[in-house]
Amino acid sequence: xxxxxxxxxxxxxxxxxxAQAPSLVMVLAFVALxxxxxxLAGLLQETPWSELPELLASPTAVEALRLSLVxxxxxxxxxxxxxxxxAWVLARREFRGQRLVRGVVLLxxxxxPVVGGxxxxxxxxxxxxxxQYLYDWFGIQLPFSTAGVVMAxxxxxxxxxxxxxxGALRGIDPRFEMAARTLGASPRTVFFRxxxxxxxxxxxxxxxLAWARALGEFGATITFAGNxxxxxxxxxLAVYSALEVSRDEALALSLVLLAVSLTVLxxxxxxxxxxxx
Amino acid sequence: xxxAAHITTTVGTVTIDAELTxxxxxxxxxxxxxxxxxxxxxxxxxxxxxxxxxxxxxxSTSVDEPARAIFLPPEHRRVGVLxxxxxxxxxxxxxxxxxxxxxxxxxxxxxxxxAALGLTDLLDHKPSxxxxxxxxxxxxxxxxxxxxxxLLLDEPLAALDASTKQAVRAELRSFLQQFEYGTxxxxxxxxxxxxxxxxxxxxxxxxxxxxxxxxxVAREPRxxxxxxxxxxxxxxxxxxxxxxxxxxxxxxxxxxxxxxTVVAVIRPQAISLHAGKPEGSARNVWRTSVTRVDAHGExxxxxxxxxxxxxxxxxxxxxxxxxxxxxxxxxxxxKATDVSVHSA
Numbered sequence: 001x002x003x004x005x006x007x008x009x010x011x012x013x014x015x016x017x018x019a020q021a022p023s024l025v026m027v028l029a030f031v032a033l034x035x036x037x038x039x040l041a042g043l044l045q046e047t048p049w050s051e052l053p054e055l056l057a058s059p060t061a062v063e064a065l066r067l068s069l070v071x072x073x074x075x076x077x078x079x080x081x082x083x084x085x086x087a088w089v090l091a092r093r094e095f096r097g098q099r100l101v102r103g104v105v106l107l108x109x110x111x112x113p114v115v116g117g118x119x120x121x122x123x124x125x126x127x128x129x130x131x132q133y134l135y136d137w138f139g140i141q142l143p144f145s146t147a148g149v150v151m152a153x154x155x156x157x158x159x160x161x162x163x164x165x166x167g168a169l170r171g172i173d174p175r176f177e178m179a180a181r182t183l184g185a186s187p188r189t190v191f192f193r194x195x196x197x198x199x200x201x202x203x204x205x206x207x208x209l210a211w212a213r214a215l216g217e218f219g220a221t222i223t224f225a226g227n228x229x230x231x232x233x234x235x236x237l238a239v240y241s242a243l244e245v246s247r248d249e250a251l252a253l254s255l256v257l258l259a260v261s262l263t264v265l266x267x268x269x270x271x272x273x274x275x276x277x
Numbered sequence: 278x279x280x281a282a283h284i285t286t287t288v289g290t291v292t293i294d295a296e297l298t299x300x301x302x303x304x305x306x307x308x309x310x311x312x313x314x315x316x317x318x319x320x321x322x323x324x325x326x327x328x329x330x331x332x333x334x335x336x337s338t339s340v341d342e343p344a345r346a347i348f349l350p351p352e353h354r355r356v357g358v359l360x361x362x363x364x365x366x367x368x369x370x371x372x373x374x375x376x377x378x379x380x381x382x383x384x385x386x387x388x389x390x391x392a393a394l395g396l397t398d399l400l401d402h403k404p405s406x407x408x409x410x411x412x413x414x415x416x417x418x419x420x421x422x423x424x425x426x427x428l429l430l431d432e433p434l435a436a437l438d439a440s441t442k443q444a445v446r447a448e449l450r451s452f453l454q455q456f457e458y459g460t461x462x463x464x465x466x467x468x469x470x471x472x473x474x475x476x477x478x479x480x481x482x483x484x485x486x487x488x489x490x491x492x493x494v495a496r497e498p499r500x501x502x503x504x505x506x507x508x509x510x511x512x513x514x515x516x517x518x519x520x521x522x523x524x525x526x527x528x529x530x531x532x533x534x535x536x537x538t539v540v541a542v543i544r545p546q547a548i549s550l551h552a553g554k555p556e557g558s559a560r561n562v563w564r565t566s567v568t569r570v571d572a573h574g575e576x577x578x579x580x581x582x583x584x585x586x587x588x589x590x591x592x593x594x595x596x597x598x599x600x601x602x603x604x605x606x607x608x609x610x611x612k613a614t615d616v617s618v619h620s621a
Contacts (some may be wrong), residue, residue, distance in 0.1 A: 156496040178325050179364040181351040184381035184423055193377075 028173045037251070047255050048248045055252035064238035064253065068215055070087045071146060071234060075153035076161075076211035082154075083161040083210070086205070088191075090162070091169035116155055117223025118176045124151065124224075148225035149232050153214035160213050164206030168199035205268050216257065279303070279459025280322065283331035288317045293483040297322075299427065299459035306462045306474030306491070310502055314483045315463040320427050322461070323358050324351030331335035335460075336426035352381065357425030361432040363416035365404035371415050372400040378423035386422045394418050394452070409437045410445045417452070428460040434469055446472055447620035465531045471495055471511055472540050472619045479503055510543040512585045516618060527584030530560045532613040540619045545578065547615035551608040552599055559610035563587070567605045570596070578600075581609055 048055065052276045055061065076127035090102060108116055124131040134140040172195070180194045181187075196203065218236040223261045225232040227241060235253055280299040283520065287293070288374055293314040299305045320326045322333055324340065327348055333341040335356060340349040365374050375396075379386035391397060394414040404412060413433065433449060434442050450473050464470055470477050470491065477494040479487040479502075486500045494503070494512045515524040516539045521529040529541055531586050549555065555562060565587070569580040575594050581587040587609060591601075599607060 173364070175360060176364050176366065178320075178323075178351070179358065179360055180366070181325065181357040182323050182351045183355060183378035183419065185377070186352055186381070189381055192293070192367060198366070200368070262333075 014107070036061050037244040043251065045259065047251050051248060052252055056256070058249065059155075060229055060233075060242070061249065061253060064169040064233055064235045065147070067149070067230070067233065070239055071153055072211055072214040072217075074150045074216070075157055075214035075217075076207055077208045078150065078154040079158040079161045079214070080203075080207055083158045084165055084196075086158075087165035087169060088164045088195075091166045101241045105158055105162050108156045109163075111223075113156055113217065113219025114223050117152060117220035120152060120155060120220065120224040121147075126146075143145065143224055144226040144228065145230060146225075146231055149221055149234060152224045153217045156217050157210040157214040157219055159267060160187060161206040161210040164202050165199065168194070168202030168206075172198050208264055208268060212261065215260060218269075278337065280333075280335055280461065281337075281413045282333040284318055284328050284333065285330040286317065286328045287324070288314065291315055291317075291483045293432065295483070295485050297461070297478060297479060297485075299461055301458055302456070302502065304453045304460045304462065305473045305474065306464055306470035306477045308464055308470045308477055308479055308503075309480035310466060313480045315465075315480055316431065318471055318480070318581055319358075319461070319463050323356050324349060324354045325365050340503070355423065355426045357420030357423060357428045358502055359413075359416050359420050359428070359430045362436045363404075363412045365407075365415055365419070367404050369404075371396060371404070372404050372405070373402070374415060375400075375419045377424045378419065380517075381548035382423055384424070384564045384618065387424045390418045393455075397492065398437055398577070408441070410441045410448075413437065413445055414448070417449075422529050426458050428456065428507070430460065430462040431466055433462060434466065435464075436439055443613075443619065449473060450620075467495075467509065468542060468617070468619070469543060471509065509545060510541075510544070510548070510587045512541040513586075514539060514541065516584060519613075521618070523585040525585040527563075527582070529585070529611075531616040531618050533618050535618050535620055537620060543587070543611055543615060545588050547611055548587055550579065550589055550591060550595070550599055550601070551610065554577045554608055555609060555610045557610065558612070560613045561611040561616070563609045565574070565609055566605065567601055567603050567607065569603060570601060578588075581607075587611075 056065075086105065090098065090105070121128060121143060123129045124134070126135050126141060126143070131142060132141065142151060176198065177194055178192050180190045181184065185193065216236055217234070218240070221232065221234060222237055222240075227233050227237045229238075233241065235257055239250050239253045239257070242253060278298055279301050279492065280297065282298070283296045284597075285294045291312065291314050292357055293426055295318060297305070297307070297318065307318065309315050309612040317326065320327050321341065322335075328341050328343065332339055332344075334571070335354060338417055339347050339352050341347060366377065367369075369377065375391065376386055391400070392534070394417060396411075396414060396418055399407065399415065400409060404415070407415065413436075437445055451472060462473055474491050477488065477491050478485055479494070479500065479614075481500060487494060489504060492511060495509055497529065512521065512523050512525065512529060514521040516522075516531070516535050516537060518536070519531050519534055521531060521539060521541055524530060531541065549557075549559065549613055554564075563581070563583065565581045565583055567579055568582050568586070569578075571580075572593070576590045579589045579591060579596070579601055581589065589609065595601075601607065
């Protein structure tokens with residue numbers, strides 16, 4: 001009797017769970033998944049695995065890989081050094097125009113990167129708003145230089161860091177910082193020994209996200225910095241250029257970017273995607 | 278004076294205007310309802326917010342005095358604060374938490390409390406591994422490690438569950454008796470004030486409405502708020518096998534087995550008054566005389582000779598029904614379970 005009772009309960013549960021997912025939803029969900037997976041499968045299937053080492057060892061590929069690593073790491077560093085203080089101000093201070101500032105910070109997230117590149121040109125180009133003085137006074141020319149690549153990448157990557165860090169800062173009780181003050185800590189000590197360590201997990205997540213975004217940057221870079229092998233041609237730009245010459249090389253370089261993206265995603269699982277386990 | 282302050286400041290709709298002093302070795306309880314401005318006073322003394330007018334002197338040094346443009350930031354005040362939920366830094370071990378203050382100030386850590394508070398075996402633990410009582414002791418040791426000239430305790434027992442509260446309160450009391458500087462405790466729990474403080478300062482709506490030695494304030498609450506939360510009977514004595522021999526004479530039968538010096542607290546509502554000998558199961562029964570009758574709103578406080586002296590609270594209707602007036606002989610009773618006992 002007891003057995004059949006529990007069986008009945010279980011069956012009823014089962015039925016109800018199924019009833020909540022109509023077949024149309026299931027079908028569309030499956031189509032969505034396929035839509036996301038099939039291009040990746042295509043990439044993997046087309047990849048010339050046997051020639052992979054050779055393709056990745058080509059001078060263009062090596063140069064692009066090296067340049068991408070250097071510029072994306074520098075861009076992540078710039079985004080961190082400037083973005084953390086900005087996040088702190090947004091989280092800890094109230095001021096007029098705060099919503100506007102937050103909007104501006106988020107802008108590069110939704111702005112087409114190519115527009116970001118044009119905007120950077122108008123600001124830092126040789127005849128740009130600031131660029132003319134940089135060039136006239138110091139002879140510094142940012143567009144079409146490696147420094148320009150770093151700027152373009154930092155421009156699009158910074159919002160990821162600011163958003164992540166600001167959220168984390170809002171999540172910690174500011175009274176921890178007050179407690180530290182009563183224990184003889186200066187505001188500076190509080191920032192470095194209490195605030196930063198308490199948000200370290202989110203800070204790392206923000207840096208990795210910003211770095212991954214910088215690594216994949218294409219539109220702003222090609223607009224602001226151009227596409228010169230060895231100077232401004234990063235991995236995504238190299239993939240784009242290679243498509244016209246050697247499809248296999250494009251595929252090999254794409255695979256590298258895919259691998260990096262997957263690694264980042266897996267290492268951040270739960271931290272950014274909200275599935276804390 | 279460890280603390281001498283006259284604080285004027287506004288927070289929200291409450292204007293605070295209060296004078297507060299605390300002598301060396303003294304424990305002052307700042308008692309009041311939520312929103313009275315207690316925490317604001319504490320934050321002002323600690324330097325976590327500036328006052329609008331008045332002065333705050335700690336160990337005879339002015340730390341906040343708008344008229345003289347003095348404001349010393351919290352890190353230079355030598356005030357130890359025990360926060361309500363302790364706020365132990367989660368990324369540091371117990372040892373690092375305690376060493377944090379002395380390191381900032383460049384002084385040798387005051388380590389004597391680590392052993393005295395029983396923390397020697399916990400030094401390598403992270404705060405997340407500690408119980409509520411242990412966290413409280415670590416927070417206290419951390420606050421004391423900087424050799425503060427004044428200790429501020431913000432609702433020190435509020436974060437603990439009822440079962441550990443008793444024990445921790447007794448520990449805290451024995452600690453406060455050894456502490457050589459002044460201590461200010463902010464609390465809305467009258468029992469904390471009664472057991473821990475030498476003096477009670479009552480803050481209501483930003484103003485001090487009553488202050489005095491703990492026993493006096495407990496016996497003679499002069500405001501309606503106090504009369505409802507206090508007006509308690511506070512009995513000191515020595516407990517043995519559930520019976521307290523009261524210092525003021527007489528005995529109290531309790532339902533707890535705590536031996537040694539104790540403070541017993543009886544809520545005024547727990548004392549029943551009767552015209553004739555009560556029939557019920559209450560184990561403490563007195564035939565005694567009324568010494569004073571005092572009305573606060575609907576409630577009437579009736580003081581009884583005891584021994585020990587008792588304070589009951591009854592309604593106006595009951596006063597009329599029992600014909601209560603000073604000098605009248607009546608019966609009083611209290612259940613053993615209504616006598617709360619605190620080690621002292």
